[in-house]
Amino acid sequence: MRERFKKKQIYTNVGTIIISINPYCNLGLYTPEVIHDYQYRGVKEMPPHVFNTAHDSYKGITDFGTPQSIIISGESGAGKTEATKQCLTYLAAIAGSVDNVETKILQANPILEAFGNAKTVRNDNSSRFGKYMEVYFDSNQKICGATTTNYLLEKIRVVATNQGERNFHVFYQMVKAADQATRTRTQLCNSCSDYTYLAGSGCIDVPTLDDNYDWTALNDGMRILNFKSSDQEAVFDTVAAILNLGKNNKHIFYGSTIHSYSLTNNFNTFRPVEMLVFIG
Numbered sequence: 001m002r003e004r005f006k007k008k009q010i011y012t013n014v015g016t017i018i019i020s021i022n023p024y025c026n027l028g029l030y031t032p033e034v035i036h037d038y039q040y041r042g043v044k045e046m047p048p049h050v051f052n053t054a055h056d057s058y059k060g061i062t063d064f065g066t067p068q069s070i071i072i073s074g075e076s077g078a079g080k081t082e083a084t085k086q087c088l089t090y091l092a093a094i095a096g097s098v099d100n101v102e103t104k105i106l107q108a109n110p111i112l113e114a115f116g117n118a119k120t121v122r123n124d125n126s127s128r129f130g131k132y133m134e135v136y137f138d139s140n141q142k143i144c145g146a147t148t149t150n151y152l153l154e155k156i157r158v159v160a161t162n163q164g165e166r167n168f169h170v171f172y173q174m175v176k177a178a179d180q181a182t183r184t185r186t187q188l189c190n191s192c193s194d195y196t197y198l199a200g201s202g203c204i205d206v207p208t209l210d211d212n213y214d215w216t217a218l219n220d221g222m223r224i225l226n227f228k229s230s231d232q233e234a235v236f237d238t239v240a241a242i243l244n245l246g247k248n249n250k251h252i253f254y255g256s257t258i259h260s261y262s263l264t265n266n267f268n269t270f271r272p273v274e275m276l277v278f279i280g
């Protein structure tokens with residue numbers, strides 16, 4: 001595998017298992033031309049690739065009518081999330097979809113990643129949750145829907161972020177890029193350094209992450225997935241409220257349990273976003 005990797009062959013087949021070594025660079029392996037080759041030249045002719053796995057799964061459904069599972073596992077930073085995206089992109093390209101549902105499936109990524117991914121010492125975009133995704137095909141073998149189940153979200157990160165790591169992406173995206181109306185409504189500070197939950201770990205900017213761009217992608221994703229604007233506002237109000245709670249150091253949450261807190265008796269001193277979480 002080392003020899004293959006040196007020749008930029010990052011994929012190796014072992015029976016029906018495919019082993020992938022993360023190249024940490026763009027090797028041009030996922031272009032529309034490559035998808036076309038795997039679709040039409042056949043998996044026997046083409047070298048090992050994650051597209052082979054997606055292709056075989058699709059054939060299992062179309063040719064034999066049996067449900068298929070793809071299990072993607074590996075250590076943090078191995079490339080699981082990227083491999084998942086490549087599988088979905090390939091399936092969407094070769095199967096097509098009903099009502100462009102594949103666009104919606106892919107648009108869910110910026111939302112899931114904003115709220116569930118964070119920079120760690122191992123991976124600038126580390127998924128801090130597990131994901132089980134089901135993709136459904138109709139009788140014409142087109143993608144007609146998908147459900148995603150998330151589990152084991154690392155909630156502790158919100159209040160206790162290791163040195164050199166970051167909190168969940170959405171906090172930085174919102175503070176850096178929210179529009180003026182949102183800032184005024186949520187009484188948002190202008191700088192991440194103003195917030196204990198963001199400044200405490202000593203890492204705010206990450207060269208490989210564009211928080212402004214990702215904020216736009218998050219909002220676009222919510223719109224495409226038909227979030228009501230009132231729901232969208234409620235979500236961002238909550239994000240701002242969590243930041244403000246940390247700032248004033250009034251509550252310390254661990255999971256769903258409040259371990260320690262000190263509240264003033266004078267509720268008038270709470271700003272609206274703080275009251276939102278306190279009451280809720």
Ligand SMILES: Nc1ncnc2c1ncn2[C@@H]1O[C@H](COP(=O)(O)OP(=O)(O)OP(=O)(O)O)[C@@H](O)[C@H]1O
Pocket residue numbers: 022023024025026027074075076077078079080081082083123125126127128
């Ligand atoms: N096939 C690939 N080609 C090029 N770069 C890749 C590839 N796979 C992963 N990477 C790079 O490695 C980074 C880490 O990959 P990824 O986020 O998929 O890891 P992961 O296994 O999901 O880790 P975690 O368990 O921390 O979520 C990506 O952000 C990307 O920059």
Ligand SMILES: [Mg+2]
Pocket residue numbers: 080081082125126127
């Ligand atoms: Mg991941």
